Amino acid sequence: xxxxxxxxxxxxxxxxxxxxxxxxxxxxxxxxxxxxxxxxxxxxxxxxxxxxxxxxxxxxxxxxxxxxxxxxxxxxxxxxxx
Numbered sequence: 001x002x003x004x005x006x007x008x009x010x011x012x013x014x015x016x017x018x019x020x021x022x023x024x025x026x027x028x029x030x031x032x033x034x035x036x037x038x039x040x041x042x043x044x045x046x047x048x049x050x051x052x053x054x055x056x057x058x059x060x061x062x063x064x065x066x067x068x069x070x071x072x073x074x075x076x077x078x079x080x081x082x
Contacts, residue, residue: 002019002021002058002070003019003058003070004017004018004019004055004059004060004070004073005018005019005020006018006024007053007060009050009053010026012028012047013028013030013033013050014026014027014030015029015053015060017060019074023074023077025077027073027077028076029050029076032068032076033050040064040066041066043064044062044064044066049063049064059073060073
């Protein structure tokens with residue numbers, strides 16, 4: 001089972017994320033937040049709310065109750081272009 005084991009705010013909508021499988025990268029949540037029409041997710045567009053997160057239940061959880069599955073967060077990893 002995939003778990004987020006470390007997360008640090010980098011800037012803008014970017015968080016450095018480390019998983020229990022050894023994968024570490026900077027996840028950019030900007031397009032996720034700005035394309036989601038659910039009001040609770042749109043609240044994360046406020047950087048003060050976005051920066052207010054903790055690790056809970058093996059993933060990143062924001063103060064307003066939003067969380068994303070670790071698998072979804074890992075899917076934000078950019079693949080190298082060929």
